[in-house]
Amino acid sequence: MNIEVITLNKQDTAQAAQLGASRVELVSAMEAGGLTPSYGTLKRILPGAPLPVHVMVRPHAYGFVYDDEDAEAIAEDVQMIQQLGGTHIVFGCLTEAGKIDESLLSRVIELAPDMDITFHRAFDQTDDLTEAYHTLVKYTPHVSRILTSGGKDKSTEAANELKQLVALSEATGGPRIMPGSGINTDNLAELHKQVGAQDYHIGSGVRTSGAFNHPLDPALMDQVKTILGK
Template sequence: MKIEVITLNAADTLQAQEFGADRVELVSAMNEGGLTPSYGTLKNVLQSVTIPVQVMVRPHSFGFVYDEKDWNTIKEDISIIQELGGNRIVFGAVTKDGEIDEQLLEKVIHHAPNIDISFHRAFDQVKSQTNAYKVLTKYKDNVKRILTSGGKDRADQAMDELRSLVQLSHELDGPSILVGSGVSPDNLATLHEHIGASEYHIGSGVRVNKDFNQLLDKSKINQARDILK
């Protein structure tokens, strides 16, 4: 069982490592849903920690449909991440019709053939998560996990859907399901009992006062780890 924690900077990420997080998602601009971190943040974080760092690659907050100009930004950001020693990204793209944007995903993989991808909550915008999961399974050598709340705003609103996705991941031997959005030590036991995922993504739920402007709360991370033991 793994716990992934959202972090915003080097101090945050060092804390997450010290407190026992298995992996972090490094982002900026949480008030916009998370965007690509700055060069300086990337450099400081990637030089500071040993736990896996999944770096958000999201050029803007205007949805998950990207054009050629967006692709040029995405490509450069991935190049910088790799130049700084990272090889893990959080990325997702969909078409205007609510399908996985395979063309753009293939561009990402061609540009960085060994990249480890968490396909993020763009997955919650697709018309059919079952069909979208089957598409992403074709890219499982790179798309290692899918961050999703089951198509709803919060994971606790879609426990049946998430359980079905976890079962599908076992049946197809595809990307793992990383359960996120609204996950906290307060509901993790219930979520895990019902969904049975192997990975959980926690943001403000492990912050002091559940506030991204506050520090990580060691006791909450310990509580989450104890629940999943």
């Protein structure tokens, strides 16, 4: 069972390791939904990180359809992460038609063939989740998991959809499904009972006062580990 938490800086990341997180998703600008962290932040975290750090690669908050300039920025960020010792990224890209942008995804994989990729919640904005999943199966093992709220705003609103995606993952051997968005200690047990995923992504749900400007809460992390039997 894997617990991924969102972190914003070196202190956050160290605390997440101390509290028993399996890995972290490192981001900046949570008010914009999470963007690529700065070079300075990455330089202070990636070398010698105490647990796997999955770095968000998202150049802006204006959707997940990227033009040529965006693609160049993404490529340079991926190379920077590699140079600093990073081996995991969180990335997603779509076409104007609401499909997976296979051309850009392939370019990222070619740039960093040994990089472990989580395809993020851009997945939830595709026009057909099942079709999008089958597209991403082609990129296994480079794309090893999908962060998703089942096409809804919150994971708790999409238990049936998430359960179906987990079953699809198990049947195909494709990317694992990692539910995220809106998960907290009040709803995790029921969601896990319904969905049966092996990975869960939690953000403000394990923060004191439920806010990203507050630290991770040891008591809430303990509750999450108890619920998931970790």
